[in-house]
Amino acid sequence: MDKKRVGVKLKAERTKRGILQKEIADQLKVGTTTISNLERGFEGVAEEKYILYAQEFGLAEELCGVISEEELRERHYIKKLTNIDHLLATNTEKWDQELEVLNKEVDFESETKLAPFYHFLKGKIYREKGKKINNQGTSNHSSNKTLTKAEDYFLHAIDQINEDPFQNIGNFTCVEEKKRLRLFFPKYDYRFITSFYKLPNIEDNDTEIIPTIIRSDIKKAPRYTKHPQIHLVVYLSEYGGTSIKQTSNEWKEELASIPNVFFTIFDVAVETPRKNGNLEIRPFDRTDFAETLKVADGVITTAGHTLLSECLYLGLPIYVIPLGTFDQHYCANFIQDNQLGISSYSITKKECLDFIALLDHWKNNIKNCDNILTSSDSVQTIVDFLEDLYEKTGDKCR
Template sequence: MLGEKHRQNRDTWQRRRVECITQSREHHSDLSRRSDVKILIGVCGIGQGHITRQSVIAELLLERGHTLSFLTYGPGVETLKARFPDSLVLPVYVPWVACGPDGLRFMETVRRSGWRAIPGILRDLSLIRRFRQSEPFDLCISDYEPVTARVAYATRTPLITLDQQSKLLGFETSPIGELSRKEERARLGLFFPKATKRIALSYFRVNAAPDHRFRVELRPPMVRSEIQNDDQETRPEHTLVYLSNYGSDSFVHLPDLVASLATMPNRRFTIFDSLGRRCEAPLNVVFEEIDREFFPKVLADSDSVISTAGFNLISECVAAEVPIMTIPLATYDQHLCSRTVETLRIGMGLKETRSPTPGELAAFVQQISNARHSMRTNPDVLKPSPTSTRKLIDEIEAVAKPFQDRG
């Protein structure tokens, strides 16, 4: 089922992508011939969303002839080294910054980090000093990674914050229960007090008043080229399940989830668990290892997704027109994403961190056709396209020093 159909889909998307890249290169051919723009990209190393998003951007910047270096931490170091073997990838230390409804919680941050933070802080200072003494970058880009911003400030380099969290800085979104944007706003304000340009990627229009203290521009999300919409009206009765985790524990008791899935024996489920867990399961439920190449193929073979409310996977579902049931983790951002899935009618958004019940699963399956229609027609859904991708890369280049100097 993943054979000829998906090869045709992939070939179609690749042709579109080549057309986009060709147009972009023609548009910028004169500039590219005259400059090798040096760009430093900082990527949050937590989870896969930041790395996946910035990998798309990095690949397009490399295709335009620019030189890239990366700062990241945690699993992001080895992942970026593997994906960009010809680029410099350096580890940085980023402490967990505790925040709450009242803003930054300094003492809690100190307690969490303790003496262990000192070597990492000294290493970051040494790295910043090293960049100050070397040939400067033409542009710094940060996806929720603060050391890159400090490099930009120290070297007087233009800084773009390019992430999805910044919409919580630039728009006064309403609280959800006891959660609010104040925690994320305090962290973003601490990490990135100044920026040449703030871009927030979003699969939805933010219907909230702007926060005039921070000017944030919304743009459609960027997704990897393997994610595509095959324009088929019917798809197999197959659901992709992605289980992320928050801290050291997953959000759901796996046997409970599998028990709910077992109540729909005529539907297939493929589970990807970020912790690699397994349990006894019926014949219609299979477990797979998370794999960068295999995952998009399974998504293309699915008519629906059940997942945590992570921005990146929801964006990929929007691009592929695959309705999603979201289960929010205990963060405001995830609850906001889950709520928008519900309000946009592109799936079902749960309000609690738990496994869906059999009744909720049945209701979600009944909504699949209508949800897919909403993904296509709802004007508040921001879908990625080759054109929006090219325009975003154009925006990024325009901020770099050599492009500014040419006016």
């Protein structure tokens, strides 16, 4: 085992997930010194400890070439559940019975990693049953009752995912996801989902993914002139302090120490603009912000969907600081995984210099990334759909 390589990978994964050494140490029932030694690749630490650490992130096979019996068992049942997922639409009743037979064999409720998948499938099954009742034109009461069961299963799955302290998308809470789910499910006949990234294929005939709607002031030609130095715009939303692991003064000091780079910082707490060396701090004004964004070289910001969409539309690399929510971590992971910028929990001189050194690389990736959705006119797509629907249904369209 190459302990140095494994240690570097483990530290990178822990940092990416925003997990402290103490949290890992408590989970493995070892001291923080042991975790530090593991991440530094000390030869004196037993291989078993490297394997145990890697297993916490599901990386034992990738980093150590080890597959536990438990993992082999999980893979076996995940394969069975995936098969049911692919086929349940063909015969909902049959595959519901198959799922329950499997549940008696495994008892998914006691399986931490398999339980969310089981409840997700139960949700899909009840959703299919509810849609079938609707299509048959039978009791609305029966349909609503069935769809409510589906919603309960989906929400249960989200709760179980949220209980895992080492989930793949940060330490998010599921509150926002529950609100979003209740907003869209099940009270719709057709829905549009706006996104700046391509989503996995959705088999529902009543769902369409369209690019994010970009504001007209972002699309217009810039009115400001470009700054002679490298110019980065900084905007942390009013909730940004809950994610960044520094005070406002600390990260501003980091930026102030970077030579030959100019920073425009938009701060909701500031009432009058002021300048301090290479930092210009302005109150947040939507028009001023949009115009400044259009002549910038890059952006440091939280991972809000709308602003990230606008940055990618303008071809701007992003140094992203995700808030502690599912959607922010998902967006931040997308930026980092597709090499459109970097994701971090702090703003440091070193990371800024690394980010700036690769600005051209990030810009080229944004230009050529196949996973970004920014091309079509989303507003026109919705208008065309509504006009077509009105022609077919008349006053029933609402």
